[in-house]
Amino acid sequence: MATSLAPRRPGPPAAPARGRSGERSARRARLRRRVADNALAYAFMAAGIVCFAVFSWYPLFRGIVLSFQQDNLITDPQWVGLDNYRHLFDDPLFWTAWKNTAQFTGLALLLGYVVPFAIAVLLNELRHFRAYFRIAVYLPVMLPPIVSVMLWQFFYDPGGGLFNTALRGAHLPTSQWIQSPHTAMISLVLVSTWANMGGATLMYLAALQAIPGELFEAAELDGAGIWARLRYVTLPQMRFIMLVLLLLQIISTMQVFIEPFQLTGFTDPSTITVMTLIYRYAFAVNNDFGLAASMSVLLFAVLGVFAALYLRLTRETDQG
Numbered sequence: 001m002a003t004s005l006a007p008r009r010p011g012p013p014a015a016p017a018r019g020r021s022g023e024r025s026a027r028r029a030r031l032r033r034r035v036a037d038n039a040l041a042y043a044f045m046a047a048g049i050v051c052f053a054v055f056s057w058y059p060l061f062r063g064i065v066l067s068f069q070q071d072n073l074i075t076d077p078q079w080v081g082l083d084n085y086r087h088l089f090d091d092p093l094f095w096t097a098w099k100n101t102a103q104f105t106g107l108a109l110l111l112g113y114v115v116p117f118a119i120a121v122l123l124n125e126l127r128h129f130r131a132y133f134r135i136a137v138y139l140p141v142m143l144p145p146i147v148s149v150m151l152w153q154f155f156y157d158p159g160g161g162l163f164n165t166a167l168r169g170a171h172l173p174t175s176q177w178i179q180s181p182h183t184a185m186i187s188l189v190l191v192s193t194w195a196n197m198g199g200a201t202l203m204y205l206a207a208l209q210a211i212p213g214e215l216f217e218a219a220e221l222d223g224a225g226i227w228a229r230l231r232y233v234t235l236p237q238m239r240f241i242m243l244v245l246l247l248l249q250i251i252s253t254m255q256v257f258i259e260p261f262q263l264t265g266f267t268d269p270s271t272i273t274v275m276t277l278i279y280r281y282a283f284a285v286n287n288d289f290g291l292a293a294s295m296s297v298l299l300f301a302v303l304g305v306f307a308a309l310y311l312r313l314t315r316e317t318d319q320g
């Protein structure tokens with residue numbers, strides 16, 4: 001029987017028996033080292049997550065569930081479904097509160113958005129006593145909000161208040177201020193603007209000082225006056241910060257509570273806002289926290305739209 005004399009080709013080398021198990025062991029070792037290196041960071045992160053879960057996420061979830069219940073926090077809650085929302089839409093004060101809140105927000109933007117910018121431009125043009133005026137502008141922000149409101153409550157006193165006393169001294173007619181439905185809303189806006197404009201003014205001032213001086217010098221060489229520099233240099237350079245503060249102020253002013261609650265109460269239909277109506281539902285008239293929670297959920301949904309716009313705007317700027 002003849003046999004082939006051709007040499008046999010050597011086959012592929014055999015893989016080490018421990019090759020795959022060694023790779024798995026190396027991956028497990030790298031994973032253990034990674035977890036051990038980040039254990040402290042995970043511990044700090046877990047503490048933060050627990051705080052957010054207990055004080056932010058759980059109350060939010062609990063409020064949404066409560067909006068579908070009738071609950072006075074004494075007796076057992078009753079599930080009512082969408083009845084709370086139907087009751088809201090049938091309540092005339094619901095639409096009045098939203099109208100007053102929108103009116104307050106519009107007036108607050110008209111004053112509280114323009115006035116801080118004008119003051120910041122004025123402070124930026126000063127050459128002396130700039131630090132003193134910055135402290136003076138920011139001082140009301142350092143006061144507790146209730147202190148500011150009570151101070152203005154004395155100013156608005158129709159009898160011996162500061163404003164009416166000054167008007168009498170000038171032989172001018174006095175005003176009822178917060179007692180009159182015609183002047184109550186603008187009076188609340190003046191309090192809010194005075195108490196909160198310091199922070200916005202300093203932000204505007206910081207943005208103004210960040211504008212390169214070469215732009216103003218070039219505009220001056222071209223013969224641009226102060227209004228031309230404001231229009232063609234200042235406003236374009238501050239477009240982003242002005243838009244951000246606009247969104248933040250809308251979110252803040254739509255949650256106004258202390259000013260109307262302290263100055264006019266929660267029964268005056270000319271100044272009742274969404275937040276004061278929530279208080280009325282929960283603590284004053286209805287004693288129904290489910291009804292108040294449903295109103296809060298609607299406010300949360302509206303503010304969530306502006307918050308999403310703010311986050312998208314800042315995210316696009318960071319990526320750009």
